[in-house]
Amino acid sequence: MLRISKLTDYGTLIMTHMAGQPERLHSATDLAETLGLGLPTVSKVLKALGRHDLVTSLRGARGGYALARPARTISVADIIDALEDQPFGLTECSTTTGLCDLEANCRIRDNWLMINTVVRRALEEVSLAEMVSPAALGTGVHLIRGPDSRAKQPLS
Amino acid sequence: MLRISKLTDYGTLIMTHMAGQPERLHSATDLAETLGLGLPTVSKVLKALGRHDLVTSLRGARGGYALARPARTISVADIIDALEDQPFGLTECSTTTGLCDLEANCRIRDNWLMINTVVRRALEEVSLAEMVSPAALGTGVHLIRGPDSRAKQPLS
């Protein structure tokens, strides 16, 4: 239904919150209480974010999580990539090949790939920094970002 | 998972096929055979498209379906609107209000609304005509469309 999963939504929420206080270390318990989410859920999300190097973690007592890089170099697309299981793509045939048999089917495949690119670009354009201070959002004025704000995997 | 449903995909496929032969009347049986889809599924999709005035239907023997308006005035967003049950929006809180209690939650709500607008605009920019002849797609050169290519319901 053209919707991100709740976990991805939570992830964005968590990341945005952490971006607001970049110095602190945030424990999963802290985040869960502050944001009104379940602790197991928050843990799950943070683990996935850590696996994709969007947050760093410190184990042991007084440990916690922090953003792995400056908020302005993390895009919404990065968070989606980290938390959605399947690769980015509006249709199945956008990400996997060999599923369509019919000629007409393949006729619109290229179109979906194009549309994907456009949608994805829109999501890459929004950084966490902009989520925290939305002033610049949607005005056409975007912050300048480093090269790692680009998605690691180009569109398939 | 940020993916359109299969039914929406089928709808796009069907509409694109009909746009290729705008004169003919297409029966559901015809379309199902040509496109390799199940007849009940095709029927279901066509009914939904008809309810949203994207196709017209002629009942009885020799009946069938046809596009309700020129292909260049129908956008991919129109098809998505017709076939997705829930209103357009990447997150739940984008379409419904009063679900979030926490402050931080509301802090990012506006951002999702913005992102929605951007994504949606991208989908509105692609017409069925472009799906049939993809030459102009993605090049920044878009066909000129009439006013009804705009979505009937603005973003909530």
Next chain:
DNA sequence: CTTATATAGTACTAATTTAGTACCCTTTAG
């Protein structure tokens, strides 16, 4: 005016996906 063909509508079933939880292990500060 009857029959075959076609759409219209509704309801149900099955399969897939997603969300959330539970459990146990590892690390580290005090």
Next chain:
DNA sequence: CTAAAGGGTACTAAATTAGTACTATATAAG
């Protein structure tokens, strides 16, 4: 050495989606 915190895996339950079946209605053709 103990409490606090992250790491990983597996399972259960809920929600969504896809597909099918059945019945009603309309119309063209003979």
